[in-house]
Every structure is written in C-alpha cells, then in structure tokens.
Amino acid sequence: MEKRFIELYHVTKEYSxxxxxxxxxxxxxxxxxxxxxxxEEIRLLMDQNDACLSxxxxxxxADAKADVDxxxxxxxxxxxxxxxxxxxxxxxxxxxxxxxxxxADEFAQQITEKWNETFxxxxxxxxxxxxxxxxxxxxxxxxxxxxxxxxxxxxDCYELTLLRHYxxxxxxxxxxxxQIVKEYYNIAPTIVKHISQxxxxxxxxxxxxxxxxxxxxxxxxxxxxxxxxxxYTKMVRTLEKKYLYQ
Numbered sequence: 001m002e003k004r005f006i007e008l009y010h011v012t013k014e015y016s017x018x019x020x021x022x023x024x025x026x027x028x029x030x031x032x033x034x035x036x037x038x039x040e041e042i043r044l045l046m047d048q049n050d051a052c053l054s055x056x057x058x059x060x061x062a063d064a065k066a067d068v069d070x071x072x073x074x075x076x077x078x079x080x081x082x083x084x085x086x087x088x089x090x091x092x093x094x095x096x097x098x099x100x101x102x103x104a105d106e107f108a109q110q111i112t113e114k115w116n117e118t119f120x121x122x123x124x125x126x127x128x129x130x131x132x133x134x135x136x137x138x139x140x141x142x143x144x145x146x147x148x149x150x151x152x153x154x155x156d157c158y159e160l161t162l163l164r165h166y167x168x169x170x171x172x173x174x175x176x177x178x179q180i181v182k183e184y185y186n187i188a189p190t191i192v193k194h195i196s197q198x199x200x201x202x203x204x205x206x207x208x209x210x211x212x213x214x215x216x217x218x219x220x221x222x223x224x225x226x227x228x229x230x231x232y233t234k235m236v237r238t239l240e241k242k243y244l245y246q
Contacts, residue, residue, distance in 0.1 A: 002059040004038045009060055012091035019090050021186045028129055031095055039099055046103040057111050061118050078121065079197045085124050086193060088115065094129040144213055146192045150205040159217055170225045184236055187244055194243040
C-alpha cells in the first residue's frame with residue numbers, strides 16, 4: 001500500500017506541471033478513478049483509526065526528502081521543494097480531503113504538519129478541491145502576489161488591495177474584460193511556478209514590479225483604468241510567451 005501511496009504522489013507531481021483551471025476538476029476526477037481502490041483502502045484505515053496511516057505519512061515524507069536531498073546545490077533543493085509543494089497542495093492533499101470519511105481532513109492535516117516540520121524553508125496549507133477552485137478566483141492578482149511576497153509585503157498590503165479592488169470592479173464590469181481575467185486565471189499559476197524555479201526569481205519579480213505593476217498602480221490612482229488594463233495585459237502576454245511554454 002505504501003508503494004501505491006507514493007506512486008499517487010508522484011503522479012500528482014506530473015499533473016501539477018500542467019496545473020490549469022479549465023482541466024483541474026477533470027484531473028481530479030481522473031485521479032480519483034485511477035486510484036479509487038487505494039483511496040477506498042485509505043478510507044477504511046481512517047475509519048478504523050489504523051496505525052498504518054502514520055506509516056503512510058512517514059513514507060511520503062521520506063520519499064519527498066530523498067527527492068530533495070539528491071541535489072547538492074541549495075538552489076536546486078529549493079526548487080525541488082517548490083515542485084513537491086505544488087504537487088501536494090494542488091492535487092495530493094485535495095484528493096485526500098475528498099475521501100468520504102469524517103477523518104479525511106484530520107489525516108490530510110497530519111500530513112501537512114509533518115511536511116512543514118521537515119521542509120522548514122516554506123509553509124504549505126491544507127486545501128480542499130473547493131479551496132483550489134476558489135483560489136482561481138484571485139488569479140488576476142497572482143503574479144502581483146508573488147512579486148509582493150518577494151518584497152516581503154503582506155497579503156493585505158496597499159498594492160494588492162488596490163489591484164484586487166480594480167479587478168472586482170473595473171475588470172469584472174463587462175463580459176469582455178471578465179474573459180481576460182478568466183484567461184489569466186488559467187495561466188498565472190504556471191507562470192509564477194516557472195519564474196520561482198529560476199535562479200533569478202527575485203530579480204525577475206523586481207523587474208516586473210518596476211516595468212509593469214508599479215506603473216499599473218499609478219494608473220489606477222490617476223483614474224486611468226483603460227491604460228492600466230492595456231499595460232497589465234501586455235505584462236501577461238510577455239510573461240506567457242517567456243515562461244509558460246518552456
């Protein structure tokens with residue numbers, strides 16, 4: 001069973017490389033179908049409060065740690081941690097939480113806690129499928145969030161608050177602009193993932209800030225929403241061309 005549990009984790013790593021809003025639910029459905037026997041076995045262990053669950057958690061952590069430790073370069077280890085985090089948060093934990101057991105959330109949370117104790121350079125949450133779906137709704141600020149995080153700005157900083165208000169008012173005001181936002185929901189997570197995997201991530205985010213985001217904020221403040229939309233769209237197209245199809 002441990003072998004199949006680890007196999008599911010590795011499969012979710014492959015899925016996470018093409019993480020998209022438009023395919024996310026169908027991906028989850030396929031994983032649930034392909035691994036329904038394993039997920040059912042896990043449900044039975046949950047309902048029985050079986051000690052084997054702890055063994056599964058430990059096996060998963062050990063596999064992920066070995067995956068990271070194979071690299072001597074600190075930067076490559078950090079990139080591998082990000083890749084592993086992406087798989088766990090986007091697919092693996094949501095699959096566990098979707099198991100029809102009152103103990104599913106607890107089991108997923110235990111995995112999350114052990115994971116964060118092992119990989120201390122980052123901290124992951126424990127989302128459900130619906131959480132991930134809801135997360136796509138904040139997509140218009142996805143790149144902005146990554147940039148602000150690289151500058152140690154909080155999630156409720158002025159810049160993010162202003163752009164979220166711009167998204168929720170001006171950008172969602174017409175079907176045409178709403179379509180632009182929906183398209184961005186699809187590609188932004190992958191753009192951020194590719195940037196974060198480079199050795200120059202902080203430098204790239206700083207360039208994005210200076211060339212696009214800071215001017216966008218100034219345009220919003222100057223009550224020039226059309227110009228902001230044009231510049232933001234240019235940013236997305238540039239980043240899409242450079243990072244999405246690597």
